[in-house]
Amino acid sequence: MAAPEDPHRRRVGLLYDERMCRHATPDGEIHPENPDRIRAIWQKLESEGIPLRCVVLSAKEAEDKYIASVHTARHIKLIKNISSKKFNSQRLRIASEFNSIYFNKGSSEASYLAAGSVMEVSEKVAKGDLDSAIAIVRPPGHHAESDEAMGFCLFNNVAIAANFLLNERPELGIRKILIVDWDVHHGNGTQNMFYNDPRVLFFSVHRFDFGMFYPASGDGSYCMIGEGPGAGYNINVPWEQGQCGDADYVAVWDHVLLPVAESYDPDIILISAGFDAAVDDPLGGCCITPYGYSLMLKKLMGFAQGKIVMALEGGYNLKSIADSVLACAKVLLEEKPLVGSIKAQPLESTWRVIQEVRHELKTFWPALSVELPQKVLVSNWRPCSVELNLSSSSESIVENDGGASVTICATNFVEIIEPLSKLNIDEDNHGKAITLDHIATDKSPVVLSEECPNAQALMPDKNVDGCTRWRSVLSKTEVWYGSYGSNMWKPGFLCYIKGGKVEGMNEPCPGSQDKSSPKGVIWKTVPHQLFFARSLTRTWGKGGVAFLHPESNKNDKAYMCMYRITLEQFNDVLLQENSLHQENGKSQGAGAPLLDLSDIGVVAENKSLPLEALKAGWYSNILYLGEEDNLPILTMTKFCRYNEKTESKSIQLDSSLCIMAMYHCTLGLMLHREQKNAS
Numbered sequence: 043m044a045a046p047e048d049p050h051r052r053r054v055g056l057l058y059d060e061r062m063c064r065h066a067t068p069d070g071e072i073h074p075e076n077p078d079r080i081r082a083i084w085q086k087l088e089s090e091g092i093p094l095r096c097v098v099l100s101a102k103e104a105e106d107k108y109i110a111s112v113h114t115a116r117h118i119k120l121i122k123n124i125s126s127k128k129f130n131s132q133r134l135r136i137a138s139e140f141n142s143i144y145f146n147k148g149s150s151e152a153s154y155l156a157a158g159s160v161m162e163v164s165e166k167v168a169k170g171d172l173d174s175a176i177a178i179v180r181p182p183g184h185h186a187e188s189d190e191a192m193g194f195c196l197f198n199n200v201a202i203a204a205n206f207l208l209n210e211r212p213e214l215g216i217r218k219i220l221i222v223d224w225d226v227h228h229g230n231g232t233q234n235m236f237y238n239d240p241r242v243l244f245f246s247v248h249r250f251d252f253g254m255f256y257p258a259s260g261d262g263s264y265c266m267i268g269e270g271p272g273a274g275y276n277i278n279v280p281w282e283q284g285q286c287g288d289a290d291y292v293a294v295w296d297h298v299l300l301p302v303a304e305s306y307d308p309d310i311i312l313i314s315a316g317f318d319a320a321v322d323d324p325l326g327g328c329c330i331t332p333y334g335y336s337l338m339l340k341k342l343m344g345f346a347q348g349k350i351v352m353a354l355e356g357g358y359n360l361k362s363i364a365d366s367v368l369a370c371a372k373v374l375l376e377e378k379p380l381v382g383s384i385k386a387q388p389l390e391s392t393w394r395v396i397q398e399v400r401h402e403l404k405t406f407w408p409a410l411s412v413e414l415p416q417k418v419l420v421s422n423w424r425p426c427s428v429e430l431n432l433s434s435s436s437e438s439i440v441e442n443d444g445g446a447s448v449t450i451c452a453t454n455f456v457e458i459i460e461p462l463s464k465l466n467i468d469e470d471n472h473g474k475a476i477t478l479d480h481i482a483t484d485k486s487p488v489v490l491s492e493e494c495p496n497a498q499a500l501m502p503d504k505n506v507d508g509c510t511r512w513r514s515v516l517s518k519t520e521v522w523y524g525s526y527g528s529n530m531w532k533p534g535f536l537c538y539i540k541g542g543k544v545e546g547m548n549e550p551c552p553g554s555q556d557k558s559s560p561k562g563v564i565w566k567t568v569p570h571q572l573f574f575a576r577s578l579t580r581t582w583g584k585g586g587v588a589f590l591h592p593e594s595n596k597n598d599k600a601y602m603c604m605y606r607i608t609l610e611q612f613n614d615v616l617l618q619e620n621s622l623h624q625e626n627g628k629s630q631g632a633g634a635p636l637l638d639l640s641d642i643g644v645v646a647e648n649k650s651l652p653l654e655a656l657k658a659g660w661y662s663n664i665l666y667l668g669e670e671d672n673l674p675i676l677t678m679t680k681f682c683r684y685n686e687k688t689e690s691k692s693i694q695l696d697s698s699l700c701i702m703a704m705y706h707c708t709l710g711l712m713l714h715r716e717q718k719n720a721s
């Protein structure tokens with residue numbers, strides 16, 4: 043029985059439609075993005091009598107012409123047809139060509155309904171027929187790119203609705219839209235669709251983990267602020283790790299989102315409301331409580347005359363998402379004041395991230411230019427511990443499942459990040475090969491501040507008879523040495539060739555016997571994870587150890603700097619990287635090369651080659667990363683073992699090796715920034 047109409051009551055739209063449950067995995071495989079998600083939400087709301095107090099709506103399919111405002115004709119055609127009989131035999135293969143996507147015979151209908159539903163409620167809220175609305179839809183949308191399904195998303199529901207209001211319903215007076223994406227993952231699709239468009243302010247707060255967290259590209263970085271007329275209208279708040287909860291989100295609301303919303307003064311707010319940052323979510327690793335969500339929502343209701351549309355995105359713990367949506371529905375209904383309290387303080391990294399974001403955007407949003415009170419920064423934070431999952435098996439759908447993981451206390455990230463961030467990187471050579479001439483005219487990049495006193499003693503002597511034949515043979519073969527971490531910085535790397543020491547190094551390197559400069563430099567990205575360790579190395583001291591995950595994964599990306607050097611020089615680099623020049627240098631170098639000509643074929647074939655002689659060293663495993671100019675690209679990393687349980691290779695951690703998964707922690711992000719600035 044519907045309650046009698048109360049003119050003061052807020053009109054809240056609630057959209058749910060069982061037909062959106064027909065999108066499911068084809069053979070009933072378990073998947074986090076499953077029909078029970080929206081069923082659980084709906085059941086919870088029903089059990090609390092929420093639908094009786096709302097305007098309940100059912101789904102409508104979106105029309106192609108509206109979807110076409112953000113998706114290509116090719117993509118629309120794919121989603122339209124994927125469920126038809128004639129695709130029965132191809133569906134699996136087609137899905138596998140996308141990143142984290144499945145299709146079945148209900149997928150087309152559900153995607154059109156999800157997009158149409160968000161459009162429908164948005165129009166009603168824009169018109170004023172409703173004050174606000176919740177669209178309980180699936181499949182989700184924010185990862186979907188204009189020409190690509192991705193991350194469980196087929197159509198970008200929120201982007202379609204935003205475009206619809208702006209372009210198709212001008213009479214409703216919606217000129218500025220704020221999209222708040224609080225799903226734990228970055229809303230890459232939505233960001234890209236409005237990157238140049240100041241009519242849409244896209245705000246996303248997400249786990250970034252220095253580029254390691256899905257969708258694991260630089261797109262979620264705080265440097266991505268929009269471009270052209272859209273510059274300043276794209277705001278990313280990238281968490282450095284999980285464990286963010288109510289206090290962290292509220293701090294971001296208070297110190298980033300709300301001041302910006304205040305000056306932007308949106309006409310409507312669309313929330314990409316994923317609930318995978320909720321406590322107990324299997325993918326998110328964050329801990330927002332239902333009270334936290336209700337606060338975040340409440341704080342937004344002060345803008346756009348309370349015109350708010352929530353569209354479900356992710357969220358994979360049935361109980362958490364149901365409780366969270368319930369809390370949000372109660373806030374929109376505005377019947378009782380919120381009850382609850384925030385249990386913890388923000389993480390230390392939260393203040394760092396907030397400051398980075400404010401700094402990046404302060405020229406666009408003057409409200410962000412005020413320095414945060416020192417008192418807050420120094421006293422109002424809690425330490426965090428970081429859980430690392432070193433298995434990057436692409437098969438595992440639930441990220442926090444399986445694979446070796448280690449929990450370390452990281453109260454002092456600064457210790458590691460600071461020294462690395464002080465390194466300069468090679469200026470403006472990204473992406474293009476550097477000619478021999480260019481290198482030759484470099485003004486002595488190596489700071490030979492402390493010549494290695496007995497460099498000759500460290501490396502085998504050229505004139506020791508019988509010991510140098512391999513050198514002359516290998517000096518005629520060239521390879522690309524794929525460097526990552528601090529070796530990407532050319533002056534640093536050149537110490538391994540020319541000898542000497544640069545800022546940040548603990549002790550000088552002997553250099554290679556052949557001190558001639560690399561014959562070329564190319565920047566590239568490779569589909570591997572990069573890890574930074576907090577261990578000490580003799581050369582670099584604290585934080586100086588980085589590893590490339592030996593297995594590639596198409597979702598990973600690491601920047602690499604390729605140096606074209608001789609195989610002889612590669613051997614000398616290998617010795618130095620393993621700190622063996624002192625102990626074994628003489629015998630190793632004199633007897634036989636660590637990596638011989640014949641090994642190149644072996645490593646090319648098997649993709650990796652563990653070197654027995656180096657097994658005590660850090661970088662005992664040679665990886666083959668492909669070819670460039672018909673020369674093999676080789677690098678070296680830590681040896682990894684096959685784990686039968688997870689069927690993946692993982693780097694084995696011993697307790698003395700606290701590895702922090704800080705892909706791109708400094709160098710990568712700096713590069714990313716420079717590339718962005720250069721383009």
Ligand code: Q9C
Nearest residue numbers: 142182193194256355356436
């Ligand atoms: N190793 C949403 O929350 N994870 N999408 C793939 C591959 C995909 C999440 C893991 C996560 C997609 C809407």
Ligand code: ZN
Nearest residue numbers: 225227318356
């Ligand atoms: Zn998500």
